[in-house]
Amino acid sequence: MQRSPDAIQLTDLDADTLAGLYAYPAEGEAGWLRVNFVSTIDGAATGSGGVTEALGSPADKQVFHLLRDLADVVLVGAGTVRAENYGGAQTDPVRRRALSARGIGGHPDGTPPPIAIVTATAAVDPGHRVLTTAQTPTLILTTTAAPAGRRAALTAAGADVIEVGETVIDPHALLEVLTGRGLRRVLCEGGPQLFGSLAGAGLVDELCLTTAPLLTGGVARRISVSHEEFAWRMTPAHVLFDADGTVLTRWVRS
Numbered sequence: 001m002q003r004s005p006d007a008i009q010l011t012d013l014d015a016d017t018l019a020g021l022y023a024y025p026a027e028g029e030a031g032w033l034r035v036n037f038v039s040t041i042d043g044a045a046t047g048s049g050g051v052t053e054a055l056g057s058p059a060d061k062q063v064f065h066l067l068r069d070l071a072d073v074v075l076v077g078a079g080t081v082r083a084e085n086y087g088g089a090q091t092d093p094v095r096r097r098a099l100s101a102r103g104i105g106g107h108p109d110g111t112p113p114p115i116a117i118v119t120a121t122a123a124v125d126p127g128h129r130v131l132t133t134a135q136t137p138t139l140i141l142t143t144t145a146a147p148a149g150r151r152a153a154l155t156a157a158g159a160d161v162i163e164v165g166e167t168v169i170d171p172h173a174l175l176e177v178l179t180g181r182g183l184r185r186v187l188c189e190g191g192p193q194l195f196g197s198l199a200g201a202g203l204v205d206e207l208c209l210t211t212a213p214l215l216t217g218g219v220a221r222r223i224s225v226s227h228e229e230f231a232w233r234m235t236p237a238h239v240l241f242d243a244d245g246t247v248l249t250r251w252v253r254s
Contacts, residue, residue: 010059010242015095021238022066022208022250023104024185031179033203035188035195036067037223038210044220045192047212055212059242067208069095070105071113071187073139073178078119080191081130088134089113105185113187114139114160116178118194120169122146126157134158141174143167171201196226206252207234213245 013021024032038055039045047054056064068074069091076086091112099106107113115130116139124130124140131138131154138159142151145167155161164173178186188195188204198204209223234251241247 005236005238007239007241010062010240010248013240018063019066019070019095019099019102019104021240022063022070023102024070027103027184031175031184031186032205033175033186033188033198034067034071034206034208035190035198035204036064036208037190037195038212039223040212040214040216040220042215042217043222044214044216044218045190045223046220047214047216055210055214057210057212057242057244057246059240059244059246059248060210060212063208063210063248065091067187068113070099070185072105072107072185073113073116073183073187075116075118075174075178075186075188075194077191077194078117078123080189080194081115081117081124081128083191086115086128086130088130088136088138089115112136114183116141116183118169118174120146120165120167122150122154122161124150124154124159126153126159131157131159141169141177143169171198171203174198175203190223192221192223192225196224199224199232200226200228200230202230202232204232204253206237206250209249209251211247211249213247 089112093110096106096110100108114136118141120143122142140159140161143165144163233254235254237250
C-alpha cells in the first residue's frame with residue numbers, strides 16, 4: 001500500500017524548502033505539464049463575479065507566484081485572459097536565477113516566462129495588457145485559419161504568433177511547439193476547457209490544486225470541462241495547510 005503524504009503546515013516551511021516541494025523534474029527532452037487551479041470545498045472553480053480572484057488567499061497567492069517563478073512558460077486560454085484581465089507575468093528575477101542554479105526551474109537570466117495564449121481564431125485584442133505589460137513577448141498559439149488581419153495586428157503589437165494547426169489546435173501539437181522552443185516546464189493556469197482538453201489527451205503530468213475554505217453553491221463550473229469523460233489516476237505528492245483553512249495539494253500522474 002502506498003503511503004499517504006504527510007500533512008505540512010505552510011508556516012513551517014522556508015522559501016527554499018517550499019520551492020523544493022514544487023520542483024520540476026530534472027532537465028530532459030520531454031516536457032512537463034503542470035496545471036494550477038483553485039476551487040471551493042464544493043467544487044466551484046470561480047467565486048463572485050465569475051473570476052478566481054475571489055477564491056484567493058495569501059497562501060494561494062504565495063504558491064501561485066512560486067509556480068510562475070519556476071515555469072518556462074505560462075499557458076492559458078484566451079477566454080481566461082479576458083475574464084481575469086491578464087497582464088504579462090511578473091516574477092522575481094533573483095529567485096528565477098536561484099531556482100535555475102538549483103536545476104529545478106526558473107531562468108539563468110532571471111527573465112519572466114512568456115504568457116502563451118491558446119486561441120484558434122487569434123481572438124486577442126492587440127491593445128490588451130497581456131501584451132502591453134509583457135517583459136517577455138507574449139505567444140499567440142493559433143491556427144492558419146485565424147483571420148490574417150488579426151494575426152498581423154498581434155505581430156505588430158509585439159506578440160510572437162505561432163500557427164499550431166489548420167483549423168483546430170491539437171493538444172499534442174501544442175506541447176510539441178512549446179518544447180520545441182525549449183519551453184519544457186509548462187504551467188497551465190486554465191481555463192477549464194483548456195485543462196479538460198489537455199487532460200483528456202493524457203498530457204497532464206501534475207495538478208496543483210488549492211482548496212479555498214468556502215462553500216458557495218451556485219452554478220459555477222468545475223476546474224475541468226470536456227466533451228468526453230476520462231479517468232487518469234493521480235497520486236498525492238504533498239498536502240499543505242495554512243492557518244486560515246486553505247489546503248494546497250500537489251497531485252502527479254500515477
